Amino acid sequence: MKLKNYLNLLYPLIALAVFFAVWLIAAEIIKIEVILPHPAQAFKQLLLLVKTMDFWTAIGHTLLRTFISFFISMSLALLLAALSSLFKPVYFLLSPLVIISRAVPTMSVILLSLIWFTSDITPMFIAFLIVFPMLYAGFYSAINNIDKDLIEMSKLYKVSKRIIVTKFYIPYIMPSFFDSVRSAISLNVKLIIAAEVLSQTRHSMGVMMQISKQYLDTASLIAWTIAAIVLSYLLEIAVAVLKKLCVRWK
């Protein structure tokens, strides 16, 4: 391993150490467990939680909601980005929708969807409303940033559409596709959890956090937060690994 690789490993560890040091010192100064529990306390709580069935049920359901809403956002974004690159009218039709959906206050959407949907659907709907335009914009710009010179070259050599798409377009946009997905997936987790809190979704990390708060069980709340961070991080790593497997040329 080169020095650079060691440093790449070292920096996050240092950052983590600093974070925990600050937490520890703050907890020592404040000395009120309800406001800021000791890190050890939070991890002890996490270890207790991990042994309960409720913990895994909540995580499983939240994860399932994340996957469903993300899959729908991603598929639709991909489809519509491809269509609007091919047909300008689709692009012009979609761009105001995307702008509006970005401008609408998240809270009003949450309240509205609480009226319209069950508490099970609401988190997915909200995550979709925010993640879909983000992914759509990312995919659209990836498709439209394809090097025009290379398209020209392909046409000059009379390469068939099928080969242009399979050997050039798809592999060419793959890296930016994964980059968009990677930043959207952890946002998706956060949105689902936030919406779960507000819509009181049964079997959810959001509601578990809410309950901890009601009982002033701050250590549990932080334990759940750590679980959520680890979940997002693992999802991002999974995407990064997929990218490594699919993109061998960068």
Add this chain to the structure above:
Amino acid sequence: MKFIDINKSYGDIKVLTDFNLELIDNKINCIIGPSGCGKTTILNIVAELTEYQGKVEREQKGISYIFQNNRLLPNLNVQDNLEYVLSTIEKDKNERMKKIDKILDIVELAQRRKAYPHELSGGMQQRVSMARAFIYPSQILLMDEPFKGLDIALKKKLIAAFLKLWQQDNKTVIFVTHDVDEALLLADKIVLLSPNAEILLNVDIDIERDKRSLSHAKISALRNRIYQNF
């Protein structure tokens, strides 16, 4: 091949004005001129990559183009970049591989066939671009400063590879450069353009290529003529 009353502008910039020129088919036609005079534009007009007024008369079909910026696909390795332009025409995978093997030997890149463009030096990328132009079945070859930025040894090698490939099927070549000496050693016809693309000289050279050198009396006379006009 004939250019008839070609007019071409980019917005307000007029590049070609009533441009007329006849080139020799199956020979190496060399267009030289200062940077920005419109050489690349002329190649793009032949390749139909840009809009223009007027007419290009040509009987030959199929165009290969060695672009000024190599235009290799970054996501494909050397071998796959070559196969990319071949697979639509040549359905037989074995035939494709035979052709690729042969051409990679000539441009001396057989060892690097699995390398991606970003792993190659500029000179190697130029060689891949040349290999691609020759592997594609075409009667016309456009070359935009293909030997630019190479050191002398590499340039010699690449020019030798080019001549070897060209002699196989004598494509009609339009070879654009601003290097006069390159042109003198390779061209059957030299066309010198002014900064606004007027034809200053249009000379056919009928000296055998392997008898040429810059000290050859006729060549050096022509060289002087070109430099007086440049």
